[in-house]
Amino acid sequence: MSAAPLSSMTGFAREGGTLADGSSFVWEVRSVNGRGLDVRLRLPNGFDALETPLKEAAARLLKRGNVSATLTLKREDRSAARLTPDPEALEQALRIALDLAARIPGAPAPRAEALLTLPGVLRAEAREPDEAEEEGKRAAIAAAFARALDGLVESRRAEGSKLAEILGVLLDEVVALRDLAAKEASDQPALHLARLRESLAALLEGERRVPEERLAQEVAMLATKSDVREELDRLSAHIAEARRLLASGEAIGRKLDFLTQEFVREANTLCSKSSSIPLTRIGLEMKAAIERLKEQSANVE
Secondary structure, three states, rough: OOOOOOOOOEEEEEEEEEEOOOOOOEEEEEEEEEOEEEEEEEEHHHHOOHHHHHHHHHHHHHOOOEEEEEEEEEEEEHHHHEEEEOOHHHHHHHHHHHHHHHHHHOOOOOOOHHHHHOOOOEEEEEOOOOOHHHHHHHHHHHHHHHHHHHHHHHHHHHHHHHHHHHHHHHHHHHHHHHHHHHHHHHHHHHHHHHHHHHHHHHHOOOOOOOHHHHHHHHHHHHHHHHOOOOHHHHHHHHHHHHHHHHHHHHHHHHHHHHHHHHHHHHHHHHHOOOOOOOHHHHHHHHHHHHHHHHHHOEEOO
């Protein structure tokens, strides 16, 4: 069975729909890097009850990342409350208008549209909420959120596929530099002996010779202090573990982040023990490659 693809923490998805009352809605879900999983929802008034189940749905699919989801709802005008006349207020307004018109000679009769503009004559007819209809809206919006989550997962996997290629190339670069460092380090004992002979020759000016046994002891001590084989062996083990993690298809972000810190530690020690300019140069190039590896690893879920 093939391993699941690597996932990035960066992704975006958009999903919309239409409700039974004609209103339209759109979900926009995006995620960026995060140490853990943080899901934040922006919901219109009246949909607060969805927050907890939607967050739980996100937690079942995602392991890490800062996730923000925004629900935009455009309500249909047909859902606005209907205006109806208040019989008592209309009767009172008509009586007052007729009485006033009777007192003013030649005054025209009151007009209907004028009466309707008076405060309190028209009132909004309250529409009783239909719980079954509201539940249907919430179900449709939750289903669209689930589809948006699936889209986000696919988006993160697509980014993860590209990320896996980049990480593989960087690991190959570290391997090549590790091999160069091993080759250069093998010549360090001979370099120590040559430098020691030159120093002694300058100091003694040919007056007396130092026994070869003594020279061999000094070279052995210097070689021990500058021996980087242990660091290179650990680096090889870290590289093998990184490749295993990438092939596992698991949510490896935290493990990979810790492992790259070990890469950095070995490269730093290699540079501090180096006794030659070429080996130091290789160590610095290795540190730069590992830093790029660490930066890219920070994007892994």
